[in-house]
Each structure stands twice: as C-alpha cells, then as structure tokens.
Amino acid sequence: MTMKEESRADIGTPVPDASSTDELREQAERTRDELGRTAEALGAKADVKAQAKEKSAAARKQASEKASLVADQIREKAEQATERVKDRTPDPVLEKTAQAAAQVRETASKAGQYAADKTPDPVLEKAGRATSIARANRKPLLAGGALLAVVLLVRRARGRR
Numbered sequence: 001m002t003m004k005e006e007s008r009a010d011i012g013t014p015v016p017d018a019s020s021t022d023e024l025r026e027q028a029e030r031t032r033d034e035l036g037r038t039a040e041a042l043g044a045k046a047d048v049k050a051q052a053k054e055k056s057a058a059a060r061k062q063a064s065e066k067a068s069l070v071a072d073q074i075r076e077k078a079e080q081a082t083e084r085v086k087d088r089t090p091d092p093v094l095e096k097t098a099q100a101a102a103q104v105r106e107t108a109s110k111a112g113q114y115a116a117d118k119t120p121d122p123v124l125e126k127a128g129r130a131t132s133i134a135r136a137n138r139k140p141l142l143a144g145g146a147l148l149a150v151v152l153l154v155r156r157a158r159g160r161r
Contacts, residue, residue: 071146 044050086094116124134141 067147067150070150
C-alpha cells in the first residue's frame with residue numbers, strides 16, 4: 001500500500017484528483033441552480049396574493065370577453081328583430097311612424113332649446129364638460145352600459161325561475 005492509499009484508508013474518503021475536483025464543482029453548481037429554481041417555485045406557490053391577482057385578472061378578462069360576446073349577440077338580435085318588424089309592417093304604418101318620429105324630434109328640439117334658454121350658464125358649462133368627457137370616453141361608457149344591460153337581463157332571467 002502506498003502512502004497515498006494509506007492516508008485514504010485512514011480518512012475513509014478518496015482524495016480527488018484534478019478532474020474529479022472540476023466534476024464536483026460542476027455538480028455543486030448544478031445543485032445550487034436546482035435548489036434556486038426549487039426555492040423560486042416554492043416561493044411562487046406560497047405567494048397567495050400573486051396567485052389571487054393572476055386569477056382575478058384572468059376572471060376579469062374572461063368576464064370582459066363574455067360581456068363583449070353577449071353584447072355583440074344582443075346587438076345582432078336587435079338588428080334582426082328591427083329588420084323583421086320593418087319587413088312585416090305595412091308601408092302606410094311605416095310612413096305614419098316616420099312622420100311621428102319627425103314630429104317627436106322637432107318637439108324634442110324645441111324643448112331642448114327652451115331648456116337651454118332657461119338654464120343658468122354655470123350649469124350649461126358643467127353639462128358641456130360632462131358631454132365632452134362622455135364623447136371622449138365613448139367606448140368604455142358603451143361597454144359599461146352593455147355590461148349593465150347584460151347583468152340586468154341575467155338577473156331578470158334568474159328571477160323568473
């Protein structure tokens with residue numbers, strides 16, 4: 001037995017040579033990387049707040065998509081119903097309806113002008129600002145209105161059961 005072998009026998013572990021030292025370092029580095037990834041995965045699983053935010057965002061997105069789909073379906077059905085009514089309505093009735101609508105528009109215009117003449121200037125300015133804001137944010141307002149309509153229709157349908 002050589003001296004090197006005797007010292008190994010005394011300690012119980014072999015003395016690594018240069019190549020096994022490099023292998024051990026690489027193995028240690030891989031183990032550290034794996035441990036880091038495992039710790040990150042465990043941290044992500046334990047982060048309930050982040051998971052709740054992700055699920056909430058997904059639910060909001062799904063609800064928004066569903067509301068958009070339902071709004072499109074409602075719009076399409078309303079257009080179809082309008083066309084059916086127009087197709088089934090006799091021409092004299094359509095003409096009278098058009099005349100009545102014109103008369104209503106004229107009366108509404110006169111009433112609006114009367115109200116504008118009698119309304120104080122500060123109120124008119126605020127109403128003008130609110131109108132311009134509503135026009136600038138038309139899509140969100142329409143989406144909100146459509147969502148409200150869907151919620152009310154669903155609620156009404158559930159109440160009938």
